[in-house]
Amino acid sequence: MAHLFTLKKVGAYTLSHRVVLAPMTRMRTIQPGDIPSPMMADFYGQRASEGGLEIIEGVSISVPARSYLGAASFYHDGQTEGWKAIANAIHAKGGRAFMQLIHGGRQSHVDMTGGVAPVAPSVVPFEGVAFTKDGFVPASPHRALEIEEIPGIIEEFRVAAQRALDAGFDGVELHGANGYLVDQFIQDGTNKRTDAYGGPIENRVRFLREAVEALISVWGADRVGVRISPSGQWGGISDSNPEATFSYVAQVLDGYKLAYLHVIEPRIKGDDTLHEDHPPVAVKYLRPHFSGPIIAAGGFDGASAEAIVAAGDADLVAFGRHFSSNPDLPYRLQHKLPLTPYVRAAFWGGDEKHYSDFPAWSPTLEPTEAE
Known part of the structure; x- marks a missing residue:
């Protein structure tokens, strides 16, 4: 673990280690109103560590942006105190917290959007689900966004x-992955527009650019990250040439000098592993196109995380499933201790x-106790 547990400068911050808490939609808010709950503050505080980074679960930016009942959002003042409690719980242990911002796009249901049809770049057949x-x-x-509606979402x-x-x-992450709205604009399987937001890749990344610039206008580039999922399958997403598309995306994002680029390996679909022994591929072809820190995510254990950082293909590794059941995951990985099953x-x-x-x-904890 010589590489995983070394200092790393990530944007405005110096982290003490490279083990990151991945954003996970756990649907524990208080209803109605998507109020962040005390147990969420407990969850994030438990997983905080000195100089460690936590990325906070897909936070919807509006009512029409929501996809899952009980999931996080931040669009009204009544949610503020709950979010402050979460930030404070992480900071109390010396950790850093980036909030991941999301618009679900077509991955939604009228029960979640306030009765209006979900929106997307284009109307393309979709057999996905929402949680109500x-x-x-x-x-x-879903319906296609009119071009004059786009500035409002930005x-x-x-x-x-x-x-x-x-x-x-401490910062924000734009959710540009997993077939949600930003990803729907990027990939040509879901973007069939013929205006300034569709067609060639330069146009398809326009929505991404504008969203990133909106976040930078608040935070500065060194406290903004972006998550992408090249060749990912979640959300019925597809692209005719994902390597070319996402290499271009990485080049575009590199120009902003962001805090980091967060990449989900295609061996993972949501919370499922599609290819158990599939080696990382996405970060390998993106590394030449992005000069800042890269966070790799999807199907890693301690050994493979150490290996990808040692190889230089990624600088940090995000864990979701293993972190869900091991609040002290960095400590356990560093000392090669058994993991509690998720x-x-x-x-x-x-x-x-x-x-x-x-x-x-x-020392007395049996791994089976929390199953």
């Missing part, structure tokens, strides 16, 4: 970024059980 009071249900039919990203700043966070049934909503009740390591 009735559980996972087929997504509602402004919602800016306002949410300002809210995150006011709540005491509990998949508790990923998508629930209470404290198998969420904020996992114990930190002790």
